[in-house]
Amino acid sequence: MKRILNTLLIIFIISGSAFSQDDEELQTLFMDAEYFYLYENFDKALPLYLQIYQKDPNNANVNYRIGMCYLHLPNEKGQKTLSIPYLERASKDITTSYSEGSYHERKAPDEALFYLGNGYRYAHQFDKAIEIYKQFIEMLDVGDIFYIEYVEREIQSCYNASELLRLPVELDAESFGDQINSPAQIENCPVVSQDEKTIVFTQGKNNNFSPDIDLGVINHDYTMDNLYFSQKVDGKWTTPVNITKDINATKRTVPVTISADGSHLYVVSDDNDDGNIYVCELKKGEWQPMKKLNKYINTKSWESHASITIDGKTLYFTSDRKGGFGGLDIYKSILDPVTGDWSAPVNLGPTINTPFDEETPFILEDGKTMYFSSQGHYSMGGFDIFHSTLIGDNQWSSPLNIGYPINTVGNDLFYLPKSNGEYAFFPLNNNDRVNIGNNDIYRIKVSPPETNKTEIILKGTVTTADNRSELPEDFKIFLIDSLSKDTLGRLLADKYSGLYNAEVSSGNFRIDYRGSGYKLHVERLFIPKIYTRTEIVINVELIPIEVSKGEYIVIRNLFYDYGKFDLKRESQIELEKLLKIMQQNPSIYVEIVGHTDSKSSATFNKKLSEQRARSAIDYLVEKGISSERFVAKAMGEDDPVAINENNDGSDNPDGRSLNRRVEIKLLNADPSLVVVEQIVVPDNLLVRGKRDMKYTILIAESKTKLDNSTFTTEKIISGDKDKLMKRLETRTYSKGFIYYVGEYTEKSEAIKDLNKLISFGFPESEIISENDLNVRYPAAQQVVQNQVDNSTFDLDNDIYTIQIKALKTPINLAEFKNLKNIKTYIGKDGYYRFTVGEYIGYNEAKKEIQKIIDLGYPDAFVVNVKKYMKN
Numbered sequence: 001m002k003r004i005l006n007t008l009l010i011i012f013i014i015s016g017s018a019f020s021q022d023d024e025e026l027q028t029l030f031m032d033a034e035y036f037y038l039y040e041n042f043d044k045a046l047p048l049y050l051q052i053y054q055k056d057p058n059n060a061n062v063n064y065r066i067g068m069c070y071l072h073l074p075n076e077k078g079q080k081t082l083s084i085p086y087l088e089r090a091s092k093d094i095t096t097s098y099s100e101g102s103y104h105e106r107k108a109p110d111e112a113l114f115y116l117g118n119g120y121r122y123a124h125q126f127d128k129a130i131e132i133y134k135q136f137i138e139m140l141d142v143g144d145i146f147y148i149e150y151v152e153r154e155i156q157s158c159y160n161a162s163e164l165l166r167l168p169v170e171l172d173a174e175s176f177g178d179q180i181n182s183p184a185q186i187e188n189c190p191v192v193s194q195d196e197k198t199i200v201f202t203q204g205k206n207n208n209f210s211p212d213i214d215l216g217v218i219n220h221d222y223t224m225d226n227l228y229f230s231q232k233v234d235g236k237w238t239t240p241v242n243i244t245k246d247i248n249a250t251k252r253t254v255p256v257t258i259s260a261d262g263s264h265l266y267v268v269s270d271d272n273d274d275g276n277i278y279v280c281e282l283k284k285g286e287w288q289p290m291k292k293l294n295k296y297i298n299t300k301s302w303e304s305h306a307s308i309t310i311d312g313k314t315l316y317f318t319s320d321r322k323g324g325f326g327g328l329d330i331y332k333s334i335l336d337p338v339t340g341d342w343s344a345p346v347n348l349g350p351t352i353n354t355p356f357d358e359e360t361p362f363i364l365e366d367g368k369t370m371y372f373s374s375q376g377h378y379s380m381g382g383f384d385i386f387h388s389t390l391i392g393d394n395q396w397s398s399p400l401n402i403g404y405p406i407n408t409v410g411n412d413l414f415y416l417p418k419s420n421g422e423y424a425f426f427p428l429n430n431n432d433r434v435n436i437g438n439n440d441i442y443r444i445k446v447s448p449p450e451t452n453k454t455e456i457i458l459k460g461t462v463t464t465a466d467n468r469s470e471l472p473e474d475f476k477i478f479l480i481d482s483l484s485k486d487t488l489g490r491l492l493a494d495k496y497s498g499l500y501n502a503e504v505s506s507g508n509f510r511i512d513y514r515g516s517g518y519k520l521h522v523e524r525l526f527i528p529k530i531y532t533r534t535e536i537v538i539n540v541e542l543i544p545i546e547v548s549k550g551e552y553i554v555i556r557n558l559f560y561d562y563g564k565f566d567l568k569r570e571s572q573i574e575l576e577k578l579l580k581i582m583q584q585n586p587s588i589y590v591e592i593v594g595h596t597d598s599k600s601s602a603t604f605n606k607k608l609s610e611q612r613a614r615s616a617i618d619y620l621v622e623k624g625i626s627s628e629r630f631v632a633k634a635m636g637e638d639d640p641v642a643i644n645e646n647n648d649g650s651d652n653p654d655g656r657s658l659n660r661r662v663e664i665k666l667l668n669a670d671p672s673l674v675v676v677e678q679i680v681v682p683d684n685l686l687v688r689g690k691r692d693m694k695y696t697i698l699i700a701e702s703k704t705k706l707d708n709s710t711f712t713t714e715k716i717i718s719g720d721k722d723k724l725m726k727r728l729e730t731r732t733y734s735k736g737f738i739y740y741v742g743e744y745t746e747k748s749e750a751i752k753d754l755n756k757l758i759s760f761g762f763p764e765s766e767i768i769s770e771n772d773l774n775v776r777y778p779a780a781q782q783v784v785q786n787q788v789d790n791s792t793f794d795l796d797n798d799i800y801t802i803q804i805k806a807l808k809t810p811i812n813l814a815e816f817k818n819l820k821n822i823k824t825y826i827g828k829d830g831y832y833r834f835t836v837g838e839y840i841g842y843n844e845a846k847k848e849i850q851k852i853i854d855l856g857y858p859d860a861f862v863v864n865v866k867k868y869m870k871n
Contacts, residue, residue, distance in 0.1 A: 038748035042069040060093035064108035080122040087116040126158040142572035161380035169403040170447035181440040193262030197232040248289035326355035381409035389526040397526040459501035475515035482508040518542040703736040733777035800845035801835040825868040
């Protein structure tokens with residue numbers, strides 16, 4: 001969204017605004033509704049928006065807000081599907097420059113399409129949902145890799161949901177009763193002792209684990225729910241006691257697990273947007289203040305959940321710390337018998353953890369079977385609940401979806417299994433379930449199919465990471481008994497579609513997927529004797545042997561129209577993924593190989609393949625990647641992957657289209673840098689509500705500095721308006737100047753000031769997070785400091801250093817704990833630049849740069865010391 005203001009008009013004439021200036025009642029209604037909306041009080045915001053809708057039904061923004069309120073309300077009597085007509089109207093009038101909170105905004109944001117897809121999915125109209133999701137993807141910028149992959153996952157979830165709804169499991173749900181569940185409150189996060197005589201749970205107006213799927217959490221500053229404690233005496237639960245103050249929970253805190261004897265309660269507390277795990281002890285019937293677990297468990301990253309084994313010696317927990325597979329991962333820590341404290345944790349690996357979030361793990365009494373929620377795997381939407389069994393040392397079986405209607409198209413979390421999984425305690429929401437109250441705690445049992453069949457259908461799809469159009473000729477699937485090591489059968493997959501299926505019974509299996517040119521893929525499958533579903537889906541992606549050796553990674557091929565070398569949209573998306581990898585891994589070099597079909601002459605095709613390779617390289621060079629990191633090859637028509645002609649000599653257009661391609665290979669001998677599937681998650685988009693941001697109101701931007709009189713007219717300086725404008729701040733950035741007002745911890749706090757500024761004559765004012773402000777308007781010095789003119793320096797004999805940080809104010813050098821001999825240079829621009837090391841020649845310094853980056857300084861770069869002397 002760009003707003004270049006060369007001249008700022010003081011007299012503001014509203015044209016086609018949502019409300020007239022005289023209609024203060026509607027303006028007040030709107031501002032009140034926005035306040036409730038941004039604090040996620042959707043039940044209070046909805047009637048206010050509906051009042052506005054009665055007078056202005058064509059206002060797309062109001063339709064959007066109404067639809068969003070319905071989506072976030074409990075799904076009693078299918079309320080979520082009431083969002084559909086409003087979001088349909090909103091989606092017909094959308095904008096990419098949406099001004100949130102402004103009563104002049106009549107259009108809806110483009111993400112209204114995404115939420116319309118969610119509405120269709122709640123209504124089980126999966127075909128419509130898929131169509132809308134695809135429309136939304138087409139609107140996204142090719143650089144929005146996270147959004148694109150996020151929505152692609154939701155599309156796949158729709159296909160999965162269609163399958164899972166076809167074979168529902170039998171669900172018996174029994175409420176905990178009025179002593180625990182309150183009709184006016186939301187009960188959640190139950191943890192229950194081994195003898196099932198102690199329970200701790202949350203109760204309040206909020207839902208600590210929302211059943212709704214959202215592109216981002218709207219607001220994270222909930223009024224915290226209270227923690228309650230109850231014990232079963234003579235077969236009945238005692239009146240729950242509020243223990244929030246007893247454990248000294250002053251910030252948002254939730255129970256996550258409890259020891260087998262009920263004496264130690266583990267909770268997660270939001271410590272200023274830093275989730276940490278604590279433990280509380282029950283002494284003489286009273287809970288003691290919580291104590292923080294050690295640094296191996298708690299980091300500066302977000303720790304969101306924990307589960308302890310029955311013997312108290314192993315802790316499973318979730319964290320989004322660096323080094324994982326993406327988002328929240330599940331880790332395991334063992335209690336050190338010598339120190340009596342938790343040891344360094346181990347990631348459970350890619351069988352369990354996906355590039356998306358894993359949450360709320362619970363380990364059964366057997367210490368081997370784990371239930372957890374995941375946004376990845378074979379999910380039907382949002383978080384689904386899966387179970388997996390530990391087989392041998394650190395080998396987990398393929399996670400199995402526990403089925404519908406335990407899992408729904410919304411988020412399903414905090415499934416607490418008991419008696420080795422025979423039943424569970426579960427805060428059932430009414431996403432998709434009949435006769436279920438509003439987030440009450442239930443004891444549920446899932447019954448086996450009535451047919452009592454022992455045979456279960458195992459099916460799935462096999463694809464290849466290099467996007468081949470068919471599987472290798474010798475590809476086979478071997479089903480092996482894990483105990484006897486006997487091969488029970490050989491399965492065939494369709495050569496072109498990759499589909500396979502077979503009948504299996506209960507047991508412990510190893511499944512080998514073998515094909516020439518690809519790394520052996522192994523899945524481990526454990527099916528209990530009593531299994532509640534009749535189908536198991538395992539989808540597999542084969543990795544080329546070159547990738548497994550770390551020689552290079554084959555990214556998705558780029559395809560072209562006949563005779564052309566213009567990049568298609570889908571090709572730009574793949575290049576954006578590659579851009580992120582190259583930015584994150586400076587040591588990676590890339591081989592770009594251009595190909596053509598057999599049409600035209602060999603000379604023409606050779607030249608065309610070179611142009612295709614060059615188009616991909618040019619795209620990345622324009623994005624800031626050095627041209628020295630590329631190797632280009634032009635293969636012409638010499639290396640087809642498909643036939644150009646049929647056996648009878650006739651043309652085969654489909655085959656030729658596959659041959660018109662560019663292959664991208666990452667040249668690297670270190671397999672630890674195979675990160676092609678990794679997803680980088682922006683802050684404002686974390687589900688779990690982890691945030692560390694403040695907001696301001698952006699008023700204007702200009703290529704040239706605006707005169708102060710622009711902001712000090714008689715109209716503006718009158719009354720309390722002067723107080724607001726005195727908070728005006730100016731910042732230079734790489735292309736000019738920006739002007740903004742205020743600092744707010746929540747968007748809702750900025751609503752009133754935003755609308756004041758609009759009435760003052762600044763119609764394009766918008767609320768923006770400080771993080772987004774810094775990304776959109778990078779500081780000028782950040783651009784300049786990386787532009788080193790090596791032409792004036794001696795690359796071989798000059799002294800070079802590595803700059804690790806530049807700040808406006810000085811800091812204590814002790815903060816650089818893992819570095820020695822830090823130097824500080826103060827520039828004429830007032831910035832303090834901190835460097836480490838001195839090296840003779842540019843190349844000597846360059847050898848050390850990766851070590852510095854790995855120590856936690858991702859912005860480090862090599863600079864000639866003379867540059868600081870010039871400053």
